[in-house]
Amino acid sequence: MASRPLYIVIAVAGIAAASAGAWWSQHRPARAIEGIPPGASPAAASVGGASAAGRPPVVEVARVEVMRLSDDAQAVGSLRSRQSVMLRPEVSGRVTRINFRDGERVRRGQLLVQLDDQLPQAQVQQSRAELSIARANHKRNQDLAGQGFISQRQVDESAANLQVAEAKLALAEATAARLKIVAPFDGITGIRNVSVGDYLKDGADIVNLEDLDALFVDFRLPERFQGKLKPGQSAAVQIDALPGRRWNAVVQAIDPLVDANGRSIGIRGCIDNRQLQLRPGMFARVTAVFGERERALVVPEEAVVPQGNRQFVYRLADGPDQDSKAAQRVEIKIGLRRPGRVEITEGLRAGDLVVTAGQQRIQRDGMPVRVMDVGRAATAQPAGSAPVAPADPAVAGASAPRSAVTTEANGDSAAPRRPAAPAREAVAGPNPCSVATAGAPTAGPRAAR
Structure with a gap:
């Protein structure tokens, strides 16, 4: 029982010692935390992580680059023929002649398939004979009426009979013409589904005809781009089936209706395909270009510090000595964003x-800092060059922006690399998409006989 007050005194003393230790750890001088000797001057302690020797903190830097940026948007689409039709007969009949080969170029108005027209041709001959008789009778009646041998009524009846004969001939010729399947436009035939001797019903498929000199690429963009879209803009098209090639498309039409389901806008571009390297139905990756900036200033995105x-x-800027720089906080306005870069x-x-x-080590404006590998980071770029290739190791490893000019790391430096060159277009005749092409026109493929 006598030892109980002793235990209480020891417990109270332990609690007091713990409280004093906690208070001291929370209120100890900053010099003790930073490891600065008590007798050192305040100027020897650099704020925000300076070493015990008073050296400024180390930061990584990059140089503001000048490069060509494109204001664009990416989408996927499909290629379609400028004109496409499946040829079908309007009337039933038996195939007597086929005047084309599969995959052959044909001209507008060229006879492709002939159906049996013996009966319609006979009707045409009969109608021509009736027209000849009606024309002779009407001429004779006009002469007789001038001499007063017949009345004017007979002349009017012969004129009506002449008109009826002309209409019968036109009807017979139209019936015979429906048995001839001709090409409605210049194009390339597909694989035919009929042979000579087949009996075709009206509406049966014969062969598809495709106009491939120009192809349409249909794609969709979100509705937020509607203010930037207009006919005549360019778009870069890449085809997965033909890697490493690019084609230029010209925006020809913009759908005025916004799709309520996806809130997107339909766009149609035209590609010059006179080399016949593209085919309808191909999957396309489209980059619609709204504008280009020749000398845009870009920095790595990690350099931007947002505040509200x-x-x-x-x-x-230049610091107090050769080994340090002065950090100045500058407010900026940003433009386009690219992977890893900000304009x-x-x-x-x-x-x-x-x-x-x-940046977290810089506590005040104008604070001196040391640049990591300052000898390479501060290497000056020749005036007027674009893009400015960064020499700092941190910059050389940054991802390149998706723009008209990109950079590709090569060892410790970054060399400018342009995208794949557009595919060379054929020069057979005027460009169907109104895109200027160089070179003298050459004769196009010869029509099928």
Whole structure:
């Protein structure tokens, strides 16, 4: 019982010691945390993580680049023939002649399939004979009426009979013409489904005819792009079946109706296909180009520090000595975004150095910092060159923007690389999509006989 008060005193002393230790850990001087000797001057301690020796914090930087950017949007679509038709007979009949070969180019008005027309041709001959008699009778009645031998009524009846004979002949010729299947436009035939001797009913499939000199690419874009779309814009088309090639398409039509299900807009572009390298039905990847900026300023996206609705970067200026720089916070306006890159429209100039890593160590404007591998990062780019290739290792590893000019890492440097060149277009006649092509026109394929 006598030891119980002793236990209470020991417990109270332990609680007091623990409370004092907690208070001291929360209120100890900043010098002790940073490891700065008590006798050191305040200027020796750099704010925000400076070493015990007072050296400024290390940051990674990148240089503001100048490159050509495209304001574009990507979509997928399908290729379609400019004109496509499945030839079918209007009347029933037996096939007596086929005047084309599968996959052959034909001309408009060329006879492709002839059905048995013996009976209609006989009716045409009969109608021509009746027309000849009616014309002679009417001429004779006109002469007799002039001499006063017959009345005017007989002349009128002969004129009506002449008109009836002309109508019968026109009807017989139209009936015979329906047994001739001709090409409605210039194109290439498909694989026929009939042979000589087949009896075809009206509406039976004979062969498809495709106009491949120009192909339509149909694709859809979200409704937010409606203000940027207009006929005459260009679009780059890539085909998965033909990798490494690009074709230029011209926007010809924009659907005025927005699809209520997907909130998208239908767009149709035209591709010059006189080389016949593309086929209808192919899957296409389309990049619609709304505009291009020849000298756009871009920085890595990690250099941008958002604060509310405002965007900032830390730009480096000359520091107090050769080994350090002064970090200045600059408000910017951003434009286009690309994977890994952001366009800067206001606040920076070409060649400026911006901080890409270590912004959290900069606690005040104008604070001195050290640049990682400053000898390479600060290498000057020749004036007037575009794009400006970064020399800093952190910049060289950044992903390239999806633009008209991209960069491809090659060792420690980045060399400009342009996309695959558009496919060379044929020059047989005028361009069906109104796209200027170089070279003298050459004779087109000869029509099938």
